[in-house]
Amino acid sequence: MPPSPSLPRGRRVAADAPPRLSDASIALAGLSAVFLFEMLDTSVLNVALPTIGRELDSSTTGLQWVSGAYAVAFGALMLLFGAVADRVGRRRVMLVGLALLAVASLATVAVTTTEQLIAVRVLTGVAAAMTTPGSMALAFRLFDDEGLRVRALTVISTAGLVGLAVGPTVGGFVLAIAPWQVLLLADVPIAALAFVGIRSGVAPDAPAGLRHDPVDVGGALLGAATVTGLLVTPTVVVGATTASSWGWVAVALTVACGVGFVVRVRTARHPVVDLRLLARPLVSSGLAFKAASGLAVAGMSYLVTLQLQFAWGWPPALAAVGTSPQVVVLLAGGRLVGPFVQRVGLSRAAWVSAVTVVSGLVVFGALSRHGYVWVLVALVLVAAGMRVVGVVAGASVLTGLPVDRTSMGAALVDTSSELAGGVAITAAGTIVAAFVTGSITTVPWTAPRLSGFEDALTIAGLGLAAVAAVLVAVGMLRARTSDAPASTATPAGSTTRAPSTASAPSTAIATPAEESSRA
Structure with missing residues (x-):
């Protein structure tokens, strides 16, 4: 079988690998x-x-x-x-x-x-x-x-x-x-x-x-407790009218579990998550891009709902029509993902699509109060970026891991997105609650109250965009590290994976035997 064009010279596709998608x-x-x-x-x-x-x-x-x-x-x-x-x-x-x-x-x-x-x-x-x-x-x-x-x-x-x-x-x-x-x-x-x-x-x-x-059952349980605390604690704290004792207990337990998890994965003989693998450029950059996208998409979805139905008084059916351009872009953009990645490369596709998602959130935060056309632009930007980054960030993480870590890598991709999305909604809800007194569903809207609500949406949108931009910057720096010719540290007994380039698709796909020897 001739060498695959996307693999380095000398690497051959496994005999049992399907040569076509339809197979x-x-x-x-x-x-x-x-x-x-x-x-x-x-x-x-x-x-x-x-x-x-x-x-x-x-x-x-x-x-x-x-x-x-x-x-x-x-x-x-x-x-x-x-x-x-x-x-x-x-x-x-x-x-x-x-x-x-x-x-x-x-x-x-x-x-x-x-x-x-x-x-x-x-x-x-x-x-x-x-x-x-x-x-x-x-x-x-x-x-x-x-x-x-x-x-x-x-x-x-x-x-x-x-x-x-x-x-x-x-x-x-x-x-x-x-x-x-x-x-x-x-x-x-x-x-x-x-x-x-x-x-x-x-x-x-x-x-x-x-x-x-x-x-590592102990590490896995500490990780589960930490994730649970991160998702539940904001609800407990924000939902209370005052800083209740239960809220502080939840915060303390979450911090304790998080510290315990970090200590565990650093000291366990076979940790549930190997931090040395997370330090690999392809892995850390992919997770950063996925987290940025998850934060921006969840925040955008939440804020658009508030803008259309509460600030502008649109009924649910009209709001559904207003968000339909995003659905069209998501569904129609599927055929463009592969050619785009093939043209610009995995690394560049990841950061370009992540930047596009964050740009959509910036447009919404800065300009959405001036009319639906800016909401439309924001929806299209977020959908176009999300359509690509969801695929390439995950592929980047899995490419950077040994073959016996792929399930863990996929779990990390989903966990980073889930946590970032939860943080986005909690942060946006907190900002709205701080600027708008009373329930947004029952208290009548006055001009000052509506103005405060619009200010809250602007601050929430731009604030989330700033956090997402930091994550994108981290991802870009880590991706540039993977382009550098210098070798990086790998776990004991491993050999260094060939670096990928930003101008072409990542080509460092090792065979199962080679990856197993590195594990």
């Missing part, structure tokens, strides 16, 4: 179904929350946790299941997670209380933590050619974006003719499709591509 269509269908579940599940649930609240007689806090329980379980457990998957097999962990997803979705039929639904959402979050990072790792593992890897990640991310786009419309129609439980039961056939596609189209993990050291 892995069954596997890609299964992996795409996983991303479809993640996006569709969240979007349809948000539409159903008012109906759920009325039928289950939920309190405001209870309804909040119907939505939040999934995110907490998902974000907290990705590192643990990423470590487990790298040892027992990504395919195996994903199949178990899909079975759990089907069971949790079926359990919705028996739900009669808010607490029961929260428990179901926790199980769904556990299933997502087992499946979502693995889908990226398995898609990356299917191909040896970097161009095919980017295209494969683009295909499965497109499926998720379709779910995100059609979820509210489909959910609203279903609620008009069927009970809300039907929306969550839709996860059952999606899980079945994913299970069949992955079991039929993805080969079991080869022993050479797995780690054989024990899972």
Whole structure:
């Protein structure tokens, strides 16, 4: 077989690697179904929350946790299941997670209380933590050619974006003719499709591509507790009218768990996250770009909703039309990702797309109060950048890791985005609460109050853009380090990976045998 054009001279594609994207269509269908579940599940649930609240007689806090329980379980457990998957097999962990997803979705039929639904959402979050990072790792593992890897990640991310786009419309129609439980039961056939596609189209993990050291359970639990604290503590603190003792306890516990996690991964013989691997330029730059994008996208989505529906008084249907250009760009831009990355290279594509996302947030913060045209520009910029950075940042991280760390790498990508998004929404909500007295949903709008609200949106948008810009700068500096000819430190017993260039796609894709020898 002739050498792949995207690999260094002398490197050859493995004999069993599909030479074309269509040759892995069954596997890609299964992996795409996983991303479809993640996006569709969240979007349809948000539409159903008012109906759920009325039928289950939920309190405001209870309804909040119907939505939040999934995110907490998902974000907290990705590192643990990423470590487990790298040892027992990504395919195996994903199949178990899909079975759990089907069971949790079926359990919705028996739900009669808010607490029961929260428990179901926790199980769904556990299933997502087992499946979502693995889908990226398995898609990356299917191909040896970097161009095919980017295209494969683009295909499965497109499926998720379709779910995100059609979820509210489909959910609203279903609620008009069927009970809300039907929306969550839709996860059952999606899980079945994913299970069949992955079991039929993805080969079991080869022993050479797995780690054989024990899972650092203590480090994983400390990491889970830290992530949980980071996601839950802001809600506890911001939700209180005063700085309650519980809020300070939550802050103290989160800090203690975070310090404990850092100490653990620095001293454990087999840490759940190897900091030496995180120091690799491709890995750290990819995580920084993904975090910047996650922060900007989540902040933008939240702020646009406030601008259209509260500041301008648009009804939900009109607001949906107002945000539709973003959906169009997300769906139509899929075909452009691969050619763009091929033309400018993985490293440059990552920072250009991240800068585009942040620029959209800057436009919104500075100019959105002057008319919808600026909101439109901001939406298009964010969507165009997000369409690329979501793929290339993940590919950059996985390219920079040994083959037996890909599940952990995918988990880190998702965790960085989840945390950044949570921080963005919390920060934006806090700024709005500081500038606007009373509830934005019930207190009448006066001219001074509206002006303060617009000021809050401006400060929140520009403040989040500044933080995201810092993350992009860090990513660019780390990416430049990967372009430098000087060798970098690697874990004991490892050899140095060939550096990638910013002007061409990253070409340092090692074979499984070579990566295993470095582990």
